[in-house]
Amino acid sequence: MAAAFLGGFIALACLALFAAVLVAPAAPGLEAAVAAALPETGVTNPVTGVLLDFRGYDTLLEVAVIALAVIGAAALAPRETPPAPLAGPVATAAAAVLAPAIVLFSGYLLWTGGARPGGAFQAGALLAGGLVLLEITGSRPWWRRGLSGRLGAAAGTAAFLIAGLGVMAATGRFLDYPGPDWGYAVILAIEAVAAVSVAVALSALFAAEPGDGRPGEGAP
Amino acid sequence: MTSEALYAAVALALFGLGWAGLLLKAAPLRKLIALNVMSLGALMLLVAFAWRPDAPPDPVPHALAITGIVVAVAATALGLVLIRRVRADRDR
Amino acid sequence: MTGSAELLPVLIVGATLLSAAAIFPLRDDQVRLRAAVCLAGPAATLALVGALIAGVRSGARYEARFPFLPGDDLLLQADALSVLFVALSSALWLVTTVYALGYMRHGPNRSRFFGFFALCVSATMGVALAGNMITFLVFYETLTLATYPLVVHKGDAATLRAGRTYLIYTLSGGAMVFLGTMLLHALQGAGGFEVGGLLAQAETRPSDAALRLLFAILIAGVGVKAALAPLHGWLPLAMVAPAPVSALLHAVAVVKAGAFGVVRVVYDVFGVTLADALGVLPWLGAAAAITIVWGSVLALGQDDLKRRLAYSTVSQVSYIALGASLAHPAAAVGAILHLIHQGIMKITLFFCAGAFAEVEGVKTVSRMAGLGRRMPWTMAAFTVAALGMIGVPPTAGFVTKWYLAIGALEADGAWVVAVLLISSGLNAAYFLPIVGAAWFRPPPDDMVRPEPPPRLSVALMAVSPVVTALLVMAAALLATSIFSPLGWAQALALREFGFER
Numbered sequence: 001m002a003a004a005f006l007g008g009f010i011a012l013a014c015l016a017l018f019a020a021v022l023v024a025p026a027a028p029g030l031e032a033a034v035a036a037a038l039p040e041t042g043v044t045n046p047v048t049g050v051l052l053d054f055r056g057y058d059t060l061l062e063v064a065v066i067a068l069a070v071i072g073a074a075a076l077a078p079r080e081t082p083p084a085p086l087a088g089p090v091a092t093a094a095a096a097v098l099a100p101a102i103v104l105f106s107g108y109l110l111w112t113g114g115a116r117p118g119g120a121f122q123a124g125a126l127l128a129g130g131l132v133l134l135e136i137t138g139s140r141p142w143w144r145r146g147l148s149g150r151l152g153a154a155a156g157t158a159a160f161l162i163a164g165l166g167v168m169a170a171t172g173r174f175l176d177y178p179g180p181d182w183g184y185a186v187i188l189a190i191e192a193v194a195a196v197s198v199a200v201a202l203s204a205l206f207a208a209e210p211g212d213g214r215p216g217e218g219a220p
Numbered sequence: 221m222t223s224e225a226l227y228a229a230v231a232l233a234l235f236g237l238g239w240a241g242l243l244l245k246a247a248p249l250r251k252l253i254a255l256n257v258m259s260l261g262a263l264m265l266l267v268a269f270a271w272r273p274d275a276p277p278d279p280v281p282h283a284l285a286i287t288g289i290v291v292a293v294a295a296t297a298l299g300l301v302l303i304r305r306v307r308a309d310r311d312r
Numbered sequence: 313m314t315g316s317a318e319l320l321p322v323l324i325v326g327a328t329l330l331s332a333a334a335i336f337p338l339r340d341d342q343v344r345l346r347a348a349v350c351l352a353g354p355a356a357t358l359a360l361v362g363a364l365i366a367g368v369r370s371g372a373r374y375e376a377r378f379p380f381l382p383g384d385d386l387l388l389q390a391d392a393l394s395v396l397f398v399a400l401s402s403a404l405w406l407v408t409t410v411y412a413l414g415y416m417r418h419g420p421n422r423s424r425f426f427g428f429f430a431l432c433v434s435a436t437m438g439v440a441l442a443g444n445m446i447t448f449l450v451f452y453e454t455l456t457l458a459t460y461p462l463v464v465h466k467g468d469a470a471t472l473r474a475g476r477t478y479l480i481y482t483l484s485g486g487a488m489v490f491l492g493t494m495l496l497h498a499l500q501g502a503g504g505f506e507v508g509g510l511l512a513q514a515e516t517r518p519s520d521a522a523l524r525l526l527f528a529i530l531i532a533g534v535g536v537k538a539a540l541a542p543l544h545g546w547l548p549l550a551m552v553a554p555a556p557v558s559a560l561l562h563a564v565a566v567v568k569a570g571a572f573g574v575v576r577v578v579y580d581v582f583g584v585t586l587a588d589a590l591g592v593l594p595w596l597g598a599a600a601a602i603t604i605v606w607g608s609v610l611a612l613g614q615d616d617l618k619r620r621l622a623y624s625t626v627s628q629v630s631y632i633a634l635g636a637s638l639a640h641p642a643a644a645v646g647a648i649l650h651l652i653h654q655g656i657m658k659i660t661l662f663f664c665a666g667a668f669a670e671v672e673g674v675k676t677v678s679r680m681a682g683l684g685r686r687m688p689w690t691m692a693a694f695t696v697a698a699l700g701m702i703g704v705p706p707t708a709g710f711v712t713k714w715y716l717a718i719g720a721l722e723a724d725g726a727w728v729v730a731v732l733l734i735s736s737g738l739n740a741a742y743f744l745p746i747v748g749a750a751w752f753r754p755p756p757d758d759m760v761r762p763e764p765p766p767r768l769s770v771a772l773m774a775v776s777p778v779v780t781a782l783l784v785m786a787a788a789l790l791a792t793s794i795f796s797p798l799g800w801a802q803a804l805a806l807r808e809f810g811f812e813r
Contacts, residue, residue, distance in 0.1 A: 002477040005545060006243055009484045014236035016491060016529050021228045021265075023522035024498040029270070029278035046279035047286070055283060062287050069294035073301045121290050198290075205297035210305035243480070 041177070042184030043114040051119065052187045056175040060164065063156040063194055066201045070153040077208040087138035095137040102130035110195050114184065120156075120191035124198025131203035140207075149204055156197030163190050227268035235261030248303045252296060259292045318376045320364050321388040321441045324398065327357045328434035336427040340420060347413050350426050354406035357437075361395075361402045368395050375443065384502045386450065387443035391507070392804050393580070393648070396797060397440035397572055400652050401564045404659055405433045407776045408564075411663050412556035414772025415670060417765060425465055429557075431458040432565050439569045444504040445493045445581065448573070452489055452537075455569055456482040462557040463550050474549040481546035482566070485536025489573070492530035496581065499526065505576060507807050509583015520590060523582070527592045530577045537570025539626045540633060541603040548622045555666025558618060562625045563659035571632040571651060578636040579644070579808050588639040597637035601731045603630040608738035615676045617665045620742060621658070627735060628654050628701065634728065635716050643719025644805035645798070646712050652797045653700070653708035656783045660697035663777035664690050671770055673762040680746055682755030689774045691750050693781035698743035700784045703736050708787035711798065 034046050034054065041049040051059050106126040113119030134140060143152060163186050164175040170182075177183035238258025242251050263285045270281035331353025338346045367374065367390075374390040390398070412429065416422055435458050438451030456479070464475035496511075499518040503510045511523065536543045547567070551558060561567060578587055578596070587593050607627030614620035631654065635647025667690045668674040674683060684691040700707035713732055720728035764770070791798045 002480050002545070003244055006480055006484065007240055010236050010240045010243075012532075013484070013487060013491065014232045014239075016488070016525065016532075017235075018229055018232045019525050020491065020495045020498075020529070021232075022225060023519060023525055024495060025518070027498070029272070030280045031272070031276070031278040034279050046276075047282045050279050050283035051286060055280075055287075058283075058287060062290055065291050066294045069298045072298045076301050076305045119286075121286055125293075202293070202297070205294070205301070208297075208301045210301055210308050 040180060040183065041187070042180035042182070043187060045113060045115050045117065045119075047117070048113050048119050048187070052190065053175075053177060053183065056160075056164070060157070060160045060175070063160055063197070066198060067154045067157050070150070070201045070204050073205055073208040074150070077210040086136040091137045092139075095133045095139070098133060099130050102126060102133070106130070106195065106199075110191055111188075113191065114188065120194040121198060123191075123195040125202065127195060127199035128202035128206075131199055132206050135203060135207055144200060144203060149200060152197060152200035153204055154197070156194035156201075159193035159197070160190055224268050224271050227271070228265060231261045231264035231268055233261070234258070234264060237261075248306070252299045252303065255299075256292065256296055259288065263288050263292075318374065320360065320367065320374050321390050322376045324357060324360045324364065324402075325388065325434060325437050325441065327360060328353065328430055328437055331356075332427050332430035332434060335423055335430055338423045340422050342423075346423060346426060350409050350413065350430075351406070353430055354402060354409055354433075357402045357433075358406060361398055364390055365395055365399060368392060380446065384444070384446050384497070386447045387504055388438070388441045388447065389443035389504070390441060391443075391505070392800055392807075393575065394440045394442075396648065396652060396800050396804075397568075398437060399797075400568075400655050401433060401436045401440060404560070404564050404655060404780075407779055408556050408560050408659065410772055411559070411666075411776035412554075414765075414769040414776075415554065415556050415666055417769050421465070421467075424461065425554075428458055428461045429560070432462060432560065434458070436565045436569060439572060442505075444502070445496055446502075448576065449486075449489050449493050452534075452569060452573065453483075453486045455537075455565060456486055459557075459561060459566055463553045463561075465554055465557065466552065471552045474552045478546045478550050481536055481543070485533050485543070485570075488529055488533030488536070490533075492526060492533055495522075495526050495529060499523075505580035506583075507580065508810060509579070509586050510581050512583035512586040523586070523590055524592055527577070527582060527587065527590065530581065531574065531596060534570045534573030534577060535599075535633075537566050538574055538629055538633065539567055539570065539603070539607075540574075540599050540630060541606050541626070544603065544607070544626045547626055548619050551616075551618045551622050555618070555662055555669065558622075559659045559662035559666070562622070562662060563655040567625060567629050568651065568655060571629050574633045575636055575647060575651065584639050584644070584808060585810075593637045593639055597634055597725075597728070600630040600634035600637060601728070603627065604634065604731055604735045605738070608735055608742070612738060612742045615678055617668070617675060617677055617680070617746075618662070620677060621661050621665060624661075624701065624739070624742070625654075625658055627738075628658065631712065631716060634731070635719065638716075638719050638723045638725055638728065640719040640723035641805040641809045641811070642715050642722060644808060645801045646715035646719055648801040648804055649708075649715060649797060650712040653712050653784075653787055656780050656787065657697045657700040657708055660693050660777045660780040660784060661701070663773070663780065664694035664697070667770075667773040667777065670762075670765055670773065673760060677746055679756055679759075681749040681753040684751035686755070687774075689778055693777035694750075695747050696781040696784055697777075698747055702739040702743060703732075706785060706788040708784045711788050711791055 031046075034050060037054065038044070038046055038049050041053040043049050043052070106123040109118040109126060110120060110123035113122070131141070131144060143149065167177050167186060168174050170178045177186050235258055238254045238256070238261060241254025242258060245251055245254060266281040266285045266288070270277040272278065331349065334349050335346060338349070364374065376388045377385040380386040409429070412426070416425060432455065435451050435455035439448060439455060442448035442451055460475060460479055463478050464471050499522055500511060500514055506513055532543070539547045550561065553561065578584065582590075604627045607623050607630070611620050611623035611627065614623060631650045632647045635643045635650065667687065668680070668683060672683065672686060674680055696707065700709035703709045703713040713736065717729050717732055720726070720732070787796060790796050
């Protein structure tokens, strides 16, 4: 009976939500405010401006959430999967061709994010795909393992914090970038570190192997 | 029906499907997938709200959606590790 | 406004929270200390509530704001309606604590039990004192979470299953209230409860469709706790809880918070005039009427005493929604009065049911014959409360039904009188045989009596229902005195309908 109630309730609640969306008066968005303040940031893509400047706190904590997930996974899974479950001539050859292209394209995504759709998270996700490709073909890079891997996963948060404190020295407020020229440079620097950091973190999450919970022979 | 309403309808359908799966399915993996479907619905609703009839979309909900996707990925990954750890401990 | 005037509502919620915080760390074997703390909490709260009543009577306004969300404050305020509910809750908290100290003599986790008990009262106080929808929502959800450990106190598999159903229902209702709160905000912005209706005073009135939707969502949300059919499924299952919890849940905390929510939504969010103009009230009235009759019919078929009482609650609480739906001052008086009267009557019945089970091992209706001779005081209290439920004068139930019937007749709702009569007939059908058998028939031959509890326990479990049964009588006999809730209810109804500002 509870299940029937729940199913009916969820259906009704979603219908009610839909009706609420239809009848609620359209609230004015923030696009005008964003457009007015965008020249201050040095970037021309409003989404990037919002993410890295206007809602910088939000994005800083978001990068921290990824690092926290890695810490959580490391606590639950002290071992990582043995690399190369798919190692073989075809996979290895494909990875050899694809990996450089992925690095190149994610670099492009990172750079273009200042003006067009793209940015740190998109670039980081793509780069993480490349790292996963390397994982499963047996060529896990050395810096993905052990301490440097953990530090890499935390680097995005660290870079964001350092940049935020650095601009504080100039402007007196945390994460308040000074003017368009400097702002662009700071944003791009943060994004570059964040992209690599996100990639390292995501591929570490991919490789987390809970096993039986005891540190095994393969523990880093 | 405007395309905004259509998007909202599909978003809420996804949200409801995920919600039902999250609460009615017992298997943890199904719950996790359902949670992802649910959060997709929520993100899609954000994107629908950002839509403007004859102007570029509102960038703030878009930025929120990107933030949401990233957090959802991190949460899902941690959830998967948790599920596998629980299973490993149970099988031991 | 002076500092203390702002503080009083905060102090009341704070006192309940503090007593919860003081109870939790106690060890289970610190019986005397725990009893002292458990009684000090309600006593202190009652004193504060007394000050609040005196203040509100002399026209003082109490209001405390805390920043919560941008543009939305947490607002605790004391208007006449909240004072009524706060007074009921604190008084019955004290009585129930006395009863529970007798009832919960043994078993593990008693500090946890009494701690969550206080926490649950604390959430109820918050619901009562909430000055706007968002504050109401916060405490309404807290109430769900604080009552869950009480419902599943026994902790066996069946109890946990019932508790799960309880959570599913109540959290779903909470989600609906959340949705309604958001929609209210989108339509109206931040605003508190207003006599005559928050939405009625809006400068630009939202579309009728939007307002009807909002009404449906909010009523569905509070209707889960108020056990409006078909949202009542959790209530009979929640009977797995210990008797003092059932008593508190049915009389004050959960069910009553839902009914209180219905009153708030109809009177202070929409306002009777606006709700009447929207044409939504007959729907609420129909749902309430169906619940009243259906709940009574189901109660008739229950042999388990607590389950019979549970279905009786389903039926009786909907009188409040019925009165609120009639858009007539006299019916409003009935609805507001029933908030109080149903509370004292139903808590008496549950006290008695728990005492019968603990002292004589009687849990079912079919084995209640002859109980009157062995537990005369408790059975007398049960009889008074049962007569009150039926609506026999001079009991509290009679006053309520009287005002509801007058309101119905004057609002051209003769069908409501029919519903009241049918319901009273059904009430009589499921209560009178119990009372008759208990007083006039010999006990069953195969009576197995359990190990009798300590005499102090028995005394505590007898005193509480007798006190509340006396209140049931007093509410009718002293209805015109200044201490009776009737005067408050009349003043409230007059203001709501705009006869008096």
